[in-house]
Amino acid sequence: MKSVSATDRSRVVQPRVLVVDDEPDIRELIRLTLTRMQVDCLEAATLAEALQLLDQQGQGRIQLCLTDMRLPDGNGMDLIYRIQKYYSHIPVAMITAHGNMSSAIEALKAGAFDFLNKPVELQTLRNLVTSAVRLEKQQQIAPGCDPGPELMGQSRAIEKIRALVVRLSRSLAPVHISGESGTGKELVARMLHHRSHRCDKPFIAVNCGAIPADLMESEFFGHRKGSFTGATQHKEGLFQAAEGGTLFLDEVADLPLDMQVKLLRAIQEKSVRPVGAQKEEFVDVRIVSATHEDLAAKVESGEFREDLYYRINVIELRVPPLREHAEDIPYLAAYFLQQLATEMGRSAPRLSAEAQERLCRHRFPGNVRELENVLARAITLNEGDLIEIEDIQLDNRSQSACDEATAGANGLQKVCSMGLEAYLELVERQILQEALEATHFNKTAAARKLGITFRTLRYRLKKLEMD
Template sequence: MAERTILIVEDERNLRRVMAAWVEGEGFRTRTAEDAEEALAQFARHGADLVVTDHRLGGDRNGLDLMHALKAEHPDLPVIIVTAYGNVEHAVEAMKAGADHYLTKPVEEADLVALVRNLLNRSGHALPTQYPEQDYGIVGNSPPIRELLHTIELVAPAPSTVQITGESGTGKELVARALHTASPRSREPFVAVNCAALPGELIESELFGYEKGAFTGAHQARPGKFEEAGKGTLFLDEVGEMPLAMQVKLLRALQEREITRLGSHRALPVNARLVTATNRDLARDAEEGRFREDLYYRLNVIPLHLPPLRERMEDIPLLARHFLERFAHQLGRNPPVLTAEALSVLQAYPWPGNIRELENILERTVVMTQGDTMGSEDLPHELSRPPAASAKADFPTHHLPTIERQVVIDAMEKTNWNQSQAAVLLGISRKQLRTKMKNLGLLGSDGEEEPEGAPDPSAPS
């Protein structure tokens, strides 16, 4: 693999040398320049796969001028702009002008290296191979997962805010916990908050806490999640669902590195590292006014993207074995062995619900399968439907009553709607099964006894 070349443009000599050493330590070749003119000359002679340039440079041109000159001829060239600490306005200006990302001074080694790899990877460049030392509970050996694990090891020691993106069910909280575990904060608390699950009027008190008497029902003071996290990690899941009014307050907390409880005037320092996650396109939301632009750039310091399961199908055998072993252990059994046909079915399905859907389906299948092997006939029928139908299946894996209903139906179908045998298969009493069936709409409202072996008239055809 040819070495990738990074052009570093910085008028401060020592910083220029240090940044070059960091990038070279990751396996890249570097070239350096102290101003825009020298950078253009270097690029003309030697080219580069990525450019890192300070916003402020000596001479007549600044970093944005350099970026415009380079991208005029090479529009796909990744460019990182380095701005002064805390100057979000320059970062926003740079991104709107066409920069691919930004860094603030003082530059962290981990942040620089992670962004360089991230942007080159996104551009389709082959990267120096890195083999992470730990998996942190993240199962997979595909190139995207190896790159993700390496990035976790790079950025975990830094204090920078990380934003994790990816579809629902890809394991964003697992990655947030991995960042915490791999960091020097691992002995401190990890506090997770689902922003989508909190009503707008409660999210401020949940994050910042409140004093006694701050509002009706506040009978005693309570610390918020920022305080609970202490010097650990605060994980804000579904941050894109946060109301705009609260976004303003979160931005102020991050800028000032302090929060104030409701009902108090005493500022408290913020020491936790912030990690956020979203399945929304926050860049587009920011453009369209649904998310504050300045907050977006505060949160998106280090972006981590989780690929959907359909883009890492080679990981399905490892994931399937992991889940089968876990669920079989919970049932006190040996894990069933997947047949080649069953594995083919799993790898042919598009997994709209991602890893969460795979996990739920394998849990259900382990419960229903009694033998030592698991064949394609043991898997739910929806896995064999055409992809379009599967993506719109009537079985939303995140809805627990629907999952339970499907498990009961599968048990009844396997036993020709014999309730006693189905109850044995499910490991519950016949009375418990009938109660479940009534609650799930699988028995008549009067709960009449069904003749053994006769199909339930309310069962789906």
């Protein structure tokens, strides 16, 4: 192997991290750790010094900024906003007091890459810096990763999700994907993983409702040999299996309360303790969760812990039901027919105009999954090159209820034309707007007037993009 001379080594551009903290001991600890990682360290004790260093370094000279929340002349959040606006390519991690999760979550919502707790855990720091450097390399060169799945469709709603996925893939912030069954929540989770700097690491998906309650702790965190009857050998858990990658918690609302407590600790401390082990193990995973249920309502009813809700729901990504982007149905239908035909070893049939119109008028309570199943039946029954309307077998129960509505039922007619979810959203939006106007936009008074909590009102305003 050819040796590398000192001159060649000097030409290697080392990663550079900006550390902003008014405590010299913290800066020194981080600097020593980064030096051992062959990472240059720039130091600033104030917000003004940090901004000056950013301006001096220019574009592309800093791979990561670590900033304390409290600074002598400002707030770490101010620095996050400034970097987001002028240096959006630089990931920022917030250094917060241990246990101050509200500050960490606020930073993540503002666009922070990740956070560190004080006292700084060196292994956590090293992993964070490594992730940030990998992120920059991913932006410079195409990574040797499977490009992963793609969300099919050309509607504005689908384009919006694609754009959000690109933006969120740059962060380590937990993402909660909401949406009805069959909309493609796991597909979106896989897109987040494959477009991130973790794309070459594992993506582990688990259905939280499918694990027996007495096995949950062992499944999530692993166990040691002899820790319980039947534990004949060491076994790693889902967190360990997802090391360096993404852990996707599907149907997270189905977790029992006692497991919610343990999951919250694992996410906050970034460590797990296998059943029967004496000490905790550090884990580096990104948490992405999903459910078709209303988590906020679960919190209200006491079925889901509020602290875990805010921890996994740092950023919410809503996947719309198919009826809200029905213009994608012809495009999706053509895609599924091609896929199904390839699997069957035959040429792909096309839809007749009548069959396509029938599909576009259907409400699809089962969403994209229902559309695929409908087309699978149609292509199986039809051996020709054209799928006719009689080949389309739909569940018409919800549709017939609309068709049989009396002419005088204006509200029901509107539901038939818009779809129930879209109609209820419209009504809710109008009621909230009236309540806000009646209280001169005092949200506390509006919540009291509506008979709901302030937190519920805030959640609904955010969900409807009215906040």
